[in-house]
Amino acid sequence: xxxxxxxxxxxxxxxxxxxxxxxxxxxxxxxxxxxxxxxxxxxxxxxxxxxxxxxxxxxxxxxxxxxxxxxxxxxxxxxxxxxxxxxxxxxxxxxxxxxxxxxxxxxxxxxxxxxxxxxxxxxxxxxxxxx
Numbered sequence: 001x002x003x004x005x006x007x008x009x010x011x012x013x014x015x016x017x018x019x020x021x022x023x024x025x026x027x028x029x030x031x032x033x034x035x036x037x038x039x040x041x042x043x044x045x046x047x048x049x050x051x052x053x054x055x056x057x058x059x060x061x062x063x064x065x066x067x068x069x070x071x072x073x074x075x076x077x078x079x080x081x082x083x084x085x086x087x088x089x090x091x092x093x094x095x096x097x098x099x100x101x102x103x104x105x106x107x108x109x110x111x112x113x114x115x116x117x118x119x120x121x122x123x124x125x126x127x128x129x130x131x
Contacts, residue, residue, distance in 0.1 A: 017024050021111075022119065034113075034131045037055055037068075037069075040053070041109050041113065042109075044082065044084070045109060052085035052102075052109070053109060054084060054088060055080050055081070055082055055083070055119065056115075056116045057080055057117045059077065059078055059118075060077065060118070064081065064083055064087060064091055065081030066081055067079065067081050068080055085106075093116070112128060113129075114126075114127055115128055
């Protein structure tokens with residue numbers, strides 16, 4: 001899924017008002033964070049922590065991963081935690097029977113960040129290219 005797909009899916013509010021999607025601010029923050037996330041991705045792979053880094057983008061508290069970029073400290077709208085496929089399997093966020101599908105769908109970590117975007121309506125995986 002692309003970030004634009006998530007933004008498009010967040011347009012209907014029932015009262016026909018056009019509230020801006022919070023995911024537009026995510027795109028802006030990801031462009032700002034891009035180099036830092038790419039560096040962390042390289043490090044966790046090089047250190048043998050995981051071959052499948054996952055970055056959790058959120059605006060509230062989450063109990064998965066380790067915080068690396070905090071919105072309160074950086075004056076941004078989104079915080080980022082780093083995690084891994086292994087942790088997602090351990091916590092049941094990716095089911096064991098979906099592991100092979102996840103690995104097959106995973107895009108090159110040197111070119112894309114794998115995001116688990118958490119919003120009040122739910123969460124979804126998104127691959128976003130580094131800039």
